[in-house]
Amino acid sequence: MEKPRRPNIIVLVIDTLREDHADGLEALRDLGFIKYENAIAPSPWTLPSHVSMVTGLYPSQHGVHEAYGVYAGTMMELSRQRMSKLNRGIIGELMEEGYSAYIISANPLISAAYGFGGVTEGLVADGLCRRHSECRDYERLITALSRREGYLGAAAELIRDGELRLLLSGLRMLTRSRLRRLAGRLGLHDPTMEKGSLAILDFLRGRSFTEPFLMLINIMEAHGPYTVKDMDLRLTVRAFLEAVFFNRLDEEVANLNRQSYPKHAAYAARRALEIIHALKGYLDRSLVIVTSDHGELLGDGGVHHGYFLKDGLLRVPLWVRWPSWARPVKQEGAFVSLAQVPSIVRGAVNGETLSLGSDVVLAESFGSPNRPESFYREGELPREALERAFSHRVRVYSRRGSATYNVRAGALEEVSGDAQELTKVVMEVVSGLAR
Ligand SMILES: [Zn+2]
Known part of the structure; x- marks a missing residue:
């Protein structure tokens, strides 16, 4: 075959x-x-x-x-x-x-x-990076930032390690993000539209x-x-x-x-x-x-x-x-x-x-x-x-309608459809989850 x-x-x-x-x-x-x-x-x-x-x-x-x-x-x-x-x-x-x-x-x-x-x-394409190589930089910068207190500490570490290119890339992204915010406040540009797709x-x-x-x-x-x-x-x-x-x-x-x-x-x-x-x-x-x-x-x-x-x-x-x-x-x-x-x-x-x-x-x-x-x-x-x-809640969609069941309270909270039939469906589903 x-x-x-x-x-x-x-x-x-x-x-x-x-x-x-x-x-x-x-x-x-x-x-x-x-x-x-x-x-x-x-x-x-x-x-x-x-x-x-x-x-x-x-x-x-x-x-x-x-x-x-x-x-x-x-x-x-x-x-x-x-x-x-x-x-x-x-x-x-x-x-x-x-x-x-x-x-x-x-x-x-x-x-x-x-x-x-x-x-x-x-690849994590945060909205700050426009090209995927920049996103790689971004990930490394985040790591540097998580090790150091604040931007200055991270910048000092990058300089010490000879990572000048990475530092410049970070500065470019930071400047761009500030400019975008400013342009947004002035109503010149909508900084809320693009969130990473360009880099992707x-x-x-x-x-x-x-x-x-x-x-x-x-x-x-x-x-x-x-x-x-x-x-x-x-x-x-x-x-x-x-x-x-x-x-x-x-x-x-x-x-x-x-x-x-x-x-x-x-x-x-x-x-x-x-x-x-x-x-x-x-x-x-x-x-x-x-x-x-x-x-x-x-x-x-x-x-x-x-x-x-x-x-x-x-x-x-x-x-x-x-x-x-x-x-x-x-x-x-x-x-x-x-x-x-x-x-x-x-x-x-x-x-x-x-x-x-x-x-x-x-x-x-x-x-x-x-x-x-x-x-x-x-x-x-x-x-x-x-x-x-x-509390744990389960929403069930079925041919009989839909309902939300609060597991802690043991009660249906929201029902659209036949409540009696839905109760049966919901109880079956919830006992299935517990297994
Ligand atoms: Zn989501």
């Missing part, structure tokens, strides 16, 4: 792109992509959602998720450990089968520091990759900041925490985001198409998945992302282009969870027919990924608000 041909795997994640703001992706149809309906993100924020996408596990199963006291450093360590234990899911599996792996990300959470390492080549395109264009390969790309253009005002993100994070802990909606932030988000989402979709075009030479030999890791709330049940289990966060676009020799797979179940990405990849690699979709999918939250202590004074946050916010 003939061995199945092994396709390249390209997964392009347009970070923070809501399904109902993804019309710009319709152009993918002309490139041979198929749209799948009711795709649901397993988590309302980046890290757990991506870990699900590569491991095929829901957050409570892979263990990389928010919890009280688990912020930045702890989360980084936790993610690295769990990802290593899980062999980085489909990334590790395919590498063992001879695939090269490239992780090209504008989101620092999708990097070696969080367990997405050990690949053929990785620079990396992809005019070079060849060792086939077969798996390539995971994350672009950040649909992610905040959306306005010059919230460029340090504190405004948005504060508004987010107010909604999480006190159920208070900051109308000003919600309005600003409502007005500016659509423009950013459309821009992100255009950049995504440019990236697909940059990979044109590979498309026929590849399985290409274009999706998002979560959406963004624009006052519809909260603001920002993380914590909330709302449609605006959990419904994501999903487009797939099958390799030229494979028959495109029809959607069978009513929903598709992004936790099914590894099985879609596996099916394409093994040349097996697979069923895509499921009649019950879910999303989970365990609390706020942002540290509340840095925003509230001692005693300002009632204990009961903390406990409520940091």
